Amino acid sequence: MQWTDVYVDSCAFALGRREDTDEAVAAGRYEPEYQVAHGYQAVSVADDALAMDLAVTAGRQALSRSRVHPDDVKLLIHSYSTPQGPPHIQPASYIQGELLRSGTAAIEVNQACNGGLAALEMGSAYLGVAPTGSAILLTTGEKHPAEEGDRYRSDPGTIPGDGGTGLILTRRAGVAKLLSTAVMGDGSFSVPDTAISRPRQYATRKEFLDEQRSRILPLLKAMAELQRECARQALVDADVKPVDITRWVFAHAGNFLAGHAFREEMGIQDSATTWEWGRTVGHFGTGDQVAGLTFLLESGSVSIGDRVALFGDGVGFSYGCAILEIAAEPEWPVECDY
Known part of the structure; x- marks a missing residue:
């Protein structure tokens, strides 16, 4: 989509403390081979903070940096891919309640790690039909869940970091167009895989690898x-x-x-x-x-x-x-x- 009058008025992020990967290697939490192969030097760790509170912190920072009055924000779109907090709390509504006036629309976008850009496109489209002077607040919040184990072993190719972001969209000139x-x-x-639910035995390692290649290569x-x-x-x-x-x-x-x-x-x-x-x-x-x-x-x-x-x-x-x-x-x- 082409946009002609949508601007970023302000943006912000919220981080946790810095934890060097050298420390994780020394503690036996991170394989040194992975550290070399993937190149991570450190990761943001938010300890006891909730993911949705990281979004609140970043969203509040974005609002404080913006020329927009919070009452002019007509829509909040929150994106995330990790658990946000207590299961009975709706994250977008929680963030709206912390940052914006009662009555402001708050919705969520769940497109895994592409949710932030999906929200950007949706927010821009909404802004195009909203009343003059309206603004959109986009937030994200991520916190590695403890139930998934050590963050250094949850995904060999990626180290999850804890952080939140906030961005204000408007139709008047800002820092970026x-x-x-x-x-x-x-x-x-995205089809349920019966091979996963019913594991089979393979006669040889070659047979196993051949089947995996036949499944993975078309996907890649x-x-x-x-x-x-x-x-x-x-x-x-x-x-x-x-x-x-x-x-x-x-x-x-x-x-x-x-x-x-x-x-x-x-x-x-x-x-x-x-x-x-x-x-x-x-x-x-x-x-x-x-x-x-x-x-x-x-x-x-x-x-x-x-x-x-x-x-x-x-x-x-x-x-x-x-x-x-x-x-x-x-x-x-x-x-x-x-």
Whole structure:
């Protein structure tokens, strides 16, 4: 989709304490081979905080940085991929109650780790028909659940980080102008797998590996093509080419899981991504994109006129891409030591 008058007025993130991966290796919690292969240096750990409270903290920060009055926020969209808090609490309603006036609409988007970009597209569409002067608040909140075990062993290719994000969308000039979004999905692989529910025995290891390849390779091929198509559509709608993009924000997945073929095809150098920062905080699920944009703005890594591409992907499977143009330098005080 092409957008002409949608702007990011402010954005923010909330982190936990920094935990170095060297400490996890020394404690026997993280395999040194994985540390080398995936490149993580540290991860954000929020200890006792709830995921939805991280979203509240980031959302409150975004509101304090914005020129928008909270009463002008007509919709809150909350995205997440991890448990948010007590099961009887609806996260979006909780966040709305903490930050906005009674009566403000609050909804949730569940597209796994692509939820943040799906919410961005939905919020932009809503803003297009909302009354003049309206604003949208987008939040995310992620906290690695203790019941899934040690975060260093939950996913060999990714270390989950704890964090929340907040972003204010308006129709008046802000720090970044939204040029385009593209969100695509392929649910053909989301079919209950009887082979998983009824494990079978294999005569040889080769037989097992052959079957797994026959199942996984079509999935990987389809995912790669969907990512390319999503990027192509967003670039076309924004009327830009890959060479016009100054910085690329991907999910904070480890080096082994990074889409190297896609990046090579697009001519993306590692130095043009936010990985050098992402490797110090971990993967925020739905929040990597807004966190990455906030980092670029606050660290002075982008200038007025620069184009930034945000990428997201989620199991299920879905992909998202958004192209923005930096329109102004942030006026809020920078609180992180970059």
